[in-house]
Each structure stands twice: as C-alpha cells, then as structure tokens.
Amino acid sequence: MTQEFIAPQVEFAGVTKRYPNGGLVLDALDLAIVKGEFVTLIGPSGCGKSTVLKLISGLTPPTAGTIQVDGMTPKNARETVSYIFQDATLLPWRTVRQNVGLGLELEGVNGTRRAQRTASLLELVGLGHVAEAYPRELSGGMKMRVSIARALATSPRLLLMDEPFAALDEMARDRLNEELLRLRAEQKWTAVFVTHSVAEAVFLSTRIIVLAAHPGRIHAIIPVKLPFPRLATLRAAPEFGALTAHISRTLREAIPQ
Amino acid sequence: MKARLLPLANALAVFLAMLVLWQLVLWIFRVPSYMLPSPWAVARAVVARFPSLVSSLAITAGEAGGGLLASIVAGVLIALAFGQFRWVRRMLYPYTILLQTVPIVAIAPLILMWVGAGAISVTVIAFIISLAPVIANTTQGLISVEENLVHLFLVYNASPAQLLFKLRLPHAVPSLFVGIRIASGISVIGAITGELYAGSSRVGEGGLGYAILYASSQLQTDYLFALVLAATILGFSFFFIVMFLEWYFLHRWHESARAPEAE
DSSP: OOOOOOOEEEEEEEEEEEOTTSOEEEEEEEEEEETTOEEEEEOOTTSOHHHHHHHHTTSSOOSEEEEEETTBOTTTTGGGEEEEOSSOOOOTTSOHHHHHTHHHHHTTOOHHHHHHHHHHHHHHTTOGGGTTSOGGGSOHHHHHHHHHHHHHHTOOSEEEEESTTTTSOHHHHHHHHHHHHHHHHHHOOEEEEEESOHHHHHHHOSEEEEEETTTBEEEEEEEOOOOSSOOGGGGGSHHHHHHHHHHHHHHHHHSOO | OHHHHHHHHHHHHHHHHHHHHHHHHHHHHTOOTTTSOOHHHHHHHHHHTHHHHHHHHHHHHHHHHHHHHHHHHHHHHHHHHHHHOHHHHHHHHHHHHHHHHSOHHHHHHHHHHHHOSSHHHHHHHHHHHHHHHHHHHHHHHHHOOOHHHHHHHHHTTOOHHHIIIIIIHHHHHHHHHHHHHHHHHHHHHHHHHHHHHHOOSSTTOOOHHHHHHHHHHTTOHHHHHHHHHHHHHHHHHHHHHHHHHHHHHHTTTOGGGSOOOOO
C-alpha cells in the first residue's frame, strides 16, 4: 500500500497552558491535525477546548511546549487561518456586505476584487438578498451565516470555530451544520471545531477528541467513519445513533463524579 | 396623523394653561410688574427690543457653539490618546474628573484675567465646561470594545491603526454623541455664566448673560423674562440639533437612535 506522507497542519508538542494566577488549563498536550480533517473538541467546561483554538491562532501564547501551524508559528500562520466565534461578532455599523469584506479589507485586498469575492460568498451562503442590510435586522442564524461568509472570504486553509452555533435553536443549527459540510466539500479547508453538542460533533467530524478537565487533557480520540456527503437523513441512521451514544458515554467518563 | 398631533395639542394646552395661571396670579395677588411682568408685557418687550434680543442670542450662540465644537475636537483627540495608550489614561484620566468637578463660576474670573474680557474669554469658558463629558464618554466607548471583536481583528493581522479607526472609533461614536448631548446643554450654561463676568468689552453690547445682568440692574423685568426665554430656546436648539445629528448618523445601525415605536 502506498501512502503519501502528510505533514500535520496543526501540531502541538507538550503544550502546557497556565492562567496568569498559575492554574493549569492544559497539561502537556500532544496533538496533530492533518490537512483535510474536521476535528471536533468536546468536553466538560474547564477542559480548555476554547484555549486550544486561541493557541492555534496565536491569540494567547503557550506557557510551555511548541505549536506549529502550516510549519510556522501561530502568529505567522494567521494569513491562512479564519476564526468563527460563538457570537457572530459582526460590526453593527457595517452592512452585511461590508462585514463579509472585513477580512479582505484588513489584509489590503483592493476594492474590485473584494467586491467580487464578497458577492460570490454572499451567494454561497444564500444572503445575496440582504447584502445592504445591517446586522441588527438579521436573525441569529443569518448573522452566523454572515460570520461564516466573512471567515471564508479570505480563503483560509484552516478554519477555527468556537461553538459557533451554540446560541441558535436546533433547527437553525442543523441547517447550518449541513451547509458547513457543503461549503467544506467545495473549499477543502481543515477545521477545528469546539462544541458541547455530541450530535453536532458526530455529524460534522472526521475525528472527535474528548477532553477531560482540571487540568485539560486528552481523554479519548474517536474517529468518525461515516461517509460523506452527510445529509440530514444521516441523523436518523442507526450507526449515527450508536456513535452518538458511544461518545456520550465516553464524555461521561471524562467528567469526574 | 390624528395620533401624531395629539401630543402637540397636549403640550400647547399645558402652555396656554400656564399663561392663564400666570395672569391669574398677577390679578389675584396684585404682584407689581417689576417683580413679575404679565405675559403680555413680556411679549411686548420681545417685539420692542427684537433686534438687540437677537443680537444677544447670536453672540451667546456663537460663543457656546464655538466652545462646544472646540471641546468636541479636543475631547476626541484626548480620548484617542487615552484609548490608545493605557499609561496616558492612567496618568491623566483622574484630571478629567477634576475638570468636571471644578466649579465654572470659580474659574471664570481667572479666565477673564488671563484672556481678557469679551467673546474669546466666554468661548474658552464654554469650552472648558464642555470638555469633560466629551472626553469621558468617548474614552469609555473606545475602551469598551468586546474582546472577541479585538480577537477577530488580531486574527486578521490588523495593524494598531486599523484597530483604532476601523474598530474602536466607530464603536465609540454612540458614546461620543452621549457626551456631545450633555456638553451641548452645559456649553450654553457655561457661555451665559461666562458672560455674567466677562460679557462685553463694550458697554451696551453683549450676549444673553451680559444682557440679563444689565436688565436686572435696570429692573427691566419684562425684558429679563424675554432673555430667559431666549436662553431656554438656545439651549433647546442645541439639544435638538445634536439629537438630529445623532439620529442621522446612527439610526441605521444603533438601537438607541431608532425612532420610538408607536404606543
């Protein structure tokens, strides 16, 4: 069997993170995420899953250990990374179109190219008709789609998502999950996703990392071998239910009694 | 349309009732006109001395407006320095509170001594009294940006200038308007107070404060009332202009500037 050697896109080697007051957030974490993976971090609060995303994007430095993203330091790799936060983090004084173009604007992409790219992304997430609206006129789900469009506008190779759909109702969340997978099939970015929802993790991921808390450490790594494309009907399939149950059990083990 | 006119009609009815009450007080208690002139006498004073009333109003409006504009420009620049450099803010912010608490009547004679009598002195006083609310509110707006928005900009490798002009400054605009709204009211008070001390470099000419002092010394109570009315209208106009600008710049995106919903 010939297999191409794939360099990891994100690599943590012995990464420890402490709070300024000395409390241990992550304890000697080793982690390798390969190009094309959709990795979901799931675990109880205090397991440091959001901290992992902040470390990958260089928003916070590790206390010990090394992190490489695309073979670079996190800060140098930022051009290849987009971040989607739990709230949509839109700028309320900008229209939808101007919000989607923000990343390109900050990176100095010129007006015409920016306009083209923005327009095509708005079409892609189905928001062309509200391009000139302001964020406060949109529903929670629409705001999150604007946030996704903005993240994808800069053509990231790595997409970091910190519970992006936690504030939405279940229907909107399911719809956006399906849309996210459709976009991934077209654009081939690697994803690191944080969630509290086991069903969401199973639906989206190629690999699920269950973290334990105090201090944050890897409790279990579970591959998700469900085939793509994954459609809404998958949620009713028996293998989906079995995997969800298995991960829920594993998650309970990770929480100290 | 009927529903819109109703509050206006109510306000007008209250106004007329007040006039009637005013006149009744005069008749019943036989108040001498130098203590309380009749509404009719005030109206006559307005008409008879309209040119000097308007000229006093214009002088005070210019001083208060000039002081207010200067305080907006200086206040925003100072707030930008406060927002950008924490050490500057730590070192100097307490003094803006000092600026807010210093009684303007106490420093007006000093300004007069340093700058000399006349409009410039009064403008400086209006400027000083308007400055603190602009600085305080704008600084608050600049530094109260949500952490995730700052993180978003950092992940896009935003420069410090981009963070300031594309994130912090637009975020601070609603707070800036709160500051301007407060400052607009007190700039008029500052100008009139200033004029009480430094009203005019020439006898017989001056703003509302100077004219109020003069009218009261001459027991021209009817004209004094007209001047008080003019001062009130001036303060209200400033407030209204600022409210309009606030609505104009913010109504598309900011909650506070939306038109009130029909009840």
